[in-house]
Amino acid sequence: IRIALFGLGHMGLPTAALFADNGYKVVGIDINSETVSMVNDGKSPIMEPGLDELVENVVKKGLLSADNGISTLVKDSNVMIVVVPTPVDENKCSDLSAVISACESIAKVLNKDDLVIIESTIPPHTCQNIIIPLLEKSGLKASKDFGVAYTPERALPQNTLYEMTHNARVIGGVDQKSAKKAAALYGKITKGEVITVENLVTAEMVKLMENTYRDTNIALANELALVCESLGIDAIHAINAANYHPRVNIHNPGPGVGGHCLSIDPYFIVEMAKEGRYPARLIETAREINEFMPHHVAGLVKESLEACGKRLIDSKVGLLGVAYKGNVADARETPAEPFIRDIIQKGAEVLVHDPFVEENTIKNMGGVSVAFEDALNCDCVVLMTDHDIYRQITPEMIKNSILICTRPILDPAEFKKNGVIFKGVGRP
Numbered sequence: 097i098r099i100a101l102f103g104l105g106h107m108g109l110p111t112a113a114l115f116a117d118n119g120y121k122v123v124g125i126d127i128n129s130e131t132v133s134m135v136n137d138g139k140s141p142i143m144e145p146g147l148d149e150l151v152e153n154v155v156k157k158g159l160l161s162a163d164n165g166i167s168t169l170v171k172d173s174n175v176m177i178v179v180v181p182t183p184v185d186e187n188k189c190s191d192l193s194a195v196i197s198a199c200e201s202i203a204k205v206l207n208k209d210d211l212v213i214i215e216s217t218i219p220p221h222t223c224q225n226i227i228i229p230l231l232e233k234s235g236l237k238a239s240k241d242f243g244v245a246y247t248p249e250r251a252l253p254q255n256t257l258y259e260m261t262h263n264a265r266v267i268g269g270v271d272q273k274s275a276k277k278a279a280a281l282y283g284k285i286t287k288g289e290v291i292t293v294e295n296l297v298t299a300e301m302v303k304l305m306e307n308t309y310r311d312t313n314i315a316l317a318n319e320l321a322l323v324c325e326s327l328g329i330d331a332i333h334a335i336n337a338a339n340y341h342p343r344v345n346i347h348n349p350g351p352g353v354g355g356h357c358l359s360i361d362p363y364f365i366v367e368m369a370k371e372g373r374y375p376a377r378l379i380e381t382a383r384e385i386n387e388f389m390p391h392h393v394a395g396l397v398k399e400s401l402e403a404c405g406k407r408l409i410d411s412k413v414g415l416l417g418v419a420y421k422g423n424v425a426d427a428r429e430t431p432a433e434p435f436i437r438d439i440i441q442k443g444a445e446v447l448v449h450d451p452f453v454e455e456n457t458i459k460n461m462g463g464v465s466v467a468f469e470d471a472l473n474c475d476c477v478v479l480m481t482d483h484d485i486y487r488q489i490t491p492e493m494i495k496n497s498i499l500i501c502t503r504p505i506l507d508p509a510e511f512k513k514n515g516v517i518f519k520g521v522g523r524p
């Protein structure tokens with residue numbers, strides 16, 4: 097077996113490296129030439145624990161290489177894996193252009209008995225209605241001449257390699273043979289159970305259900321936080337106590353939901369549900385609540401400044417963290433961005449500190465990248481991302497006495513006792 101993997105991103109590169117580490121000859125295809133040259137130099141363009149060493153090792157052994165397009169290595173491969181991104185467009189509908197383009201390339205080199213595996217998150221029925229017809233442009237017939245399987249990636253960034261090698265894997269195929277072949281292959285990289293479901297669409301739906309489950313639960317936590325704030329109840333204390341119930345697990349409220357998955361995948365269900373008989377109401381409302389949260393945080397900043405006789409228009413707001421979650425360098429779909437744009441539009445200046453995210457990314461969001469101390473020295477400090485280093489913040493560090501803490505990682509009592517005006521998501 098030789099593998100060609102399309103898309104060397106956050107999920108694709110670790111997958112390619114793990115197959116190579118298990119002795120398979122893998123070629124990774126990516127449109128980004130910087131990614132291609134870094135991988136060929138044995139370096140990982142992604143910040144992920146353990147990935148640098150793994151990539152270096154498999155590239156040195158000649159098991160992993162990268163390319164910009166279809167090479168002889170791709171033509172010689174008999175398993176093609178597609179792990180390219182599927183964003184949503186401005187109408188919250190899936191943008192499948194990267195998947196379509198990868199499948200068109202595959203159709204040109206597809207041979208009899210090859211297996212095409214899709215990992216990209218896609219709306220239900222995409223394999224059957226869009227991907228298979230594209231692959232059949234090769235003149236070969238799915239199931240009869242070549243196999244197709246869908247297996248969603250479920251690893252958590254920052255713990256990707258561990259989860260890819262330990263999580264259970266769900267696989268659906270165009271037929272039993274494809275599912276079994278894919279299951280045998282993924283069984284080589286994961287110690288977790290490999291579960292085959294009856295068809296492609298079920299596997300597609302599994303992935304969307306998982307991320308929708310989490311997004312909707314976070315929306316519930318956020319709604320409870322908003323209700324508690326308005327009734328003068330500490331939502332964090334209440335949630336912690338509620339979670340002692342054996343069948344309750346309320347998530348953490350926060351500034352909104354970011355990342356390339358939770359903030360996008362539920363829309364794929366909403367989009368397809370519109371074509372069915374039942375519209376997805378709860379899922380769509382959950383998205384609305386989570387998308388409102390950064391604006392709620394902007395409201396807390398405005399209120400707190402005004403309570404001190406200041407106005408947003410003349411204020412400097414120090415923002416701690418723009419990554420979508422703690423300890424990652426990834427700022428895709430981060431709630432920090434709508435927050436920054438909201439308060440800039442109201443006239444504030446935003447000075448941003450993030451130990452992981454690049455200066456240019458911060459600039460593109462409208463923020464100015466500054467040192468930690470400078471962000472703390474602003475009229476109002478907003479803790480946006482739960483990076484571990486921010487857990488060390490003490491009241492003395494908040495120079496102008498206003499702290500808006502959007503994550504439940506600091507103790508309000510400690511700050512209030514020391515004269516800091518402490519407001520937070522879910523705090524009275």
Ligand code: SAJ
Nearest residue numbers: 249250251252306307310347348350353354355357420421
């Ligand atoms: N968040 C909260 N409150 C919580 C938990 C998370 O506000 O209680 C926020 C985070 O701060 C972040 C966002 O939600 O902004 C998403 O973070 P996450 O850690 O929940 O998830 P991701 O996007 O990093 O990874 C998810 C995972 N899916 C599930 O847990 C069901 C991962 O397993 C998937 O592989 C990944 O999406 C993906 O690629 O689909």
